[in-house]
Amino acid sequence: xxxxxxxxxxxxxxxxxxxxxxxxxxxxxxxxxxxxxxxxxxxxxxxxxxxxxxxxxxxxxxxxxxxxxxxxxxxxxxxxxxxxxxxxxxxxxxxxxxxxxxxxxxxxxxxxxxxxxxxxxxxxxxxxxxxxxxxxxxxxxxxxxxxxxxxxxxxxxxxxxxxxxxxxxxxxxxxxxxxxxxxxxxxxxxxxxxxxxxxxxxxxxxxxxxxxxxxxxxxxxxxxxxxxxxxxxxxxxxxxxxxxxxxxxxxxxxxxxxxxxxxxxxxxxxxxxxxxxxxxxxxxxxxxxxxxxxxxxxxxxxxxxxxxxxxxxxxxxxxxxxxxxxxxxxxxxxxxxxxxxxxxxxxxxxxxxxxxxxxxxxxxxxxxxxxxxxxxxxxxxxxxxxxxxxxxxxxxxxxxxxxxxxxxx
Numbered sequence: 001x002x003x004x005x006x007x008x009x010x011x012x013x014x015x016x017x018x019x020x021x022x023x024x025x026x027x028x029x030x031x032x033x034x035x036x037x038x039x040x041x042x043x044x045x046x047x048x049x050x051x052x053x054x055x056x057x058x059x060x061x062x063x064x065x066x067x068x069x070x071x072x073x074x075x076x077x078x079x080x081x082x083x084x085x086x087x088x089x090x091x092x093x094x095x096x097x098x099x100x101x102x103x104x105x106x107x108x109x110x111x112x113x114x115x116x117x118x119x120x121x122x123x124x125x126x127x128x129x130x131x132x133x134x135x136x137x138x139x140x141x142x143x144x145x146x147x148x149x150x151x152x153x154x155x156x157x158x159x160x161x162x163x164x165x166x167x168x169x170x171x172x173x174x175x176x177x178x179x180x181x182x183x184x185x186x187x188x189x190x191x192x193x194x195x196x197x198x199x200x201x202x203x204x205x206x207x208x209x210x211x212x213x214x215x216x217x218x219x220x221x222x223x224x225x226x227x228x229x230x231x232x233x234x235x236x237x238x239x240x241x242x243x244x245x246x247x248x249x250x251x252x253x254x255x256x257x258x259x260x261x262x263x264x265x266x267x268x269x270x271x272x273x274x275x276x277x278x279x280x281x282x283x284x285x286x287x288x289x290x291x292x293x294x295x296x297x298x299x300x301x302x303x304x305x306x307x308x309x310x311x312x313x314x315x316x317x318x319x320x321x322x323x324x325x326x327x328x329x330x331x332x333x334x335x336x337x338x339x340x341x342x343x344x345x346x347x348x349x350x351x352x353x354x355x356x357x358x359x360x361x362x363x364x365x366x367x368x369x370x371x372x373x374x375x376x377x378x379x380x381x382x383x384x385x386x387x388x389x390x391x392x393x394x395x396x397x398x399x400x401x402x403x404x405x406x407x408x409x
Contacts, residue, residue, distance in 0.1 A: 014041040015134050016062075018091070020049055020080060021069025026119065030069070030096065033121045040127075040134040049073065049080040065092045065133045070108055071099075071119065078111045085112025085340065092133045096121065110338045114314070132311060145256035146177075149382060150281040152266035152274060154297040158289045159320035161189040162352070163345065164265040166362050166371070168228045170379040173363055176260040179221065180230045183248065183277060184267030185240030188233035191222075195359040198222040198232040203239055206247050217254050226361060231255070245276035252280045261382075270304065278308075283382055284315045285342070288333070290326040295336050302337060316342035318378070323347050343378045346370045 017034065021027045027046065034042055045063065066084060070077040077095075084090055095113035097104055105116055115129055151164040161184065168178045182190040182202075191198055200220045205212055221229040231251065234240050255262045264281070266274040278284055286301055288294040298317065305315055317337065319330060322344040330341055351366045358365060362372055 014043050015064040015130070016043045016045065017130070018063040018066045019044060019046045019069075020066060021077065021096070022048060022072055026071065026098075027069060030067070030119070030121055033123055033126060034067075037123060037127055037130070040130055042130070049076040063091045065094060065130060067094045067096055067117070068113070069096045069119070070104065071097065074104075078107060081108065081111040081113055082340065086342065094129060106338065110334075110340075112340065145253075146258075146260045146262055147283070147382065147384075148252060148256055148262045148264065148277070148281045149283040149285065150264045150266050150274070150277045151285045151287060152270075152278075153268045153287045153294075154270070154301050155288065155291075155294045156268040158268075158287050158294055159345070160184070160268060160287050161187075161193050161265055163285065163287050163318060163320060164263050165190055165193045166375045167378055167382075168261070168263045169226055169361050169363055170372075170375040171261050171263075171383075172226050172228050173376075174379060174383070176383075177258075178228045178261045178263065179255050179259040180228055181251065181255065181262060181264045181277075182231065182233040183243075183273050184265050185233045185243055185273070186237050187267065188235075190230055190265055191232045194224050194228075194230060194361065196222050196224060196230060196232070198230065201232040201234050202243060202247070202251070203234050205251055206242050206244075208250075212250050212254055214254060214258060217251070217258070224361075226363070229259070243273060245272040248273045248276040249280065252277060256280075270301075275308065278310060278313060281313060284313055285318045286315050287318050287320050289319065289321050290323065290328045290333070292328065295328070295333050298333075298337055302339065318343045318345065320345045321347040343374070343381065345374045345378075 019027060019031055019034065021030075023046075031044060031046065034044055049068070068077050068081055070081075081093055081095065084093055092115070093113050094115050094117055095108035096117050096119055097108065098119040100118060108116060117125055117129060149167070151160050151167070153160050164180065168180050172178045180190055180194075182188055184190075185202075200222070202220065205216065205220055208216060217231075221231055223229050234243070252262060252264070264277045266277055286298060288298045301315070317339055319333065319341050322330070323346075330344070334341055348366075348369060348371045351362070351369050351371055354365050355362060362369075362375065366372055
């Protein structure tokens with residue numbers, strides 16, 4: 001496939017876009033519009049929906065944005081959008097529509113499009129959309145250190161704390177350095193879940209803020225037997241009011257310098273501290289279960305998140321305690337949210353009862369359980385491809401071992 005623009009050496013000053021659609025005059029005209037844009041500088045690669053996925057996955061430098069022509073072979077284009085939306089990390093997805101149909105716009109958004117553009121493509125609109133992608137990439141490239149993952153919900157009891165803790169344990173089991181930050185400041189559930197009694201919490205860091213250094217941060221961490229480090233919530237409920245978004249921002253900026261992954265438990269409410277964490281996050285997981293209340297609250301969260309204008313972050317929805325036979329199906333929830341479910345964590349009450357009774361973690365009690373496999377799968381989704389490539393035997397052997405043990409029971 002031909003490339004326009006600069007080569008890999010000028011990667012920092014240009015952005016790579018993939019134009020996906022059936023070959024023909026329409027794609028040629030769209031490519032001409034893109035090539036004629038003054039800013040941002042583009043490196044363009046073309047492909048059809050049937051082959052573009054392989055082209056994107058095998059490319060040495062993945063695209064920053066993918067423009068998908070939803071015209072003619074509509075189902076293939078929407079299917080491609082959906083498959084790309086589930087990748088992590090993934091390019092920004094822009095759907096190009098020839099008809100301003102509300103139904104088609106809704107379908108394209110539901111299948112994963114981040115933005116809608118219309119054919120014939122207006123150069124001004126294309127510039128606006130691509131500059132937004134370029135600016136987001138610019139900020140991300142300057143965000144040094146490890147990956148920050150925030151976990152949140154608007155409903156209590158859906159599994160925010162267990163997901164945050166078990167994801168941290170899964171990443172640690174794959175030889176990653178992992179820190180947990182408990183921003184559920186009144187509940188402080190992470191210490192309880194991990195059976196820890198921290199002597200030091202986040203409180204000594206509150207007075208330091210901009211003067212905080214790595215030695216002071218490390219002195220506030222409590223190490224779990226797995227190797228995961230916890231920055232615990234205050235011991236006293238009222239002390240949580242003293243933790244500000246400035247403290248949270250400073251702590252996360254430094255913590256990501258020391259760890260490969262920083263998992264933040266944002267609790268079941270929205271406040272300035274949570275938003276400060278989201279602004280620094282590479283991934284945001286919203287947790288819900290198969291209840292009407294949880295689905296409706298998730299829809300309210302989507303509305304709030306869109307109004308916050310955090311354009312560099314896309315929330316992912318994780319269905320916890322998932323039961324295939326439940327009357328409120330996954331498809332029904334996706335229809336309500338107009339968003340795909342990113343991951344499913346199966347219900348396993350017996351395993352979690354054992355964890356609580358034995359005061360041990362998931363990978364000590366049930367490393368071969370369906371829940372453990374689901375957490376390892378989720379860990380793999382948030383790991384960059386370079387990290388996955390460095391751990392093929394460890395990860396695959398763990399999955400195979402878990403599967404064989406489970407099947408032999």
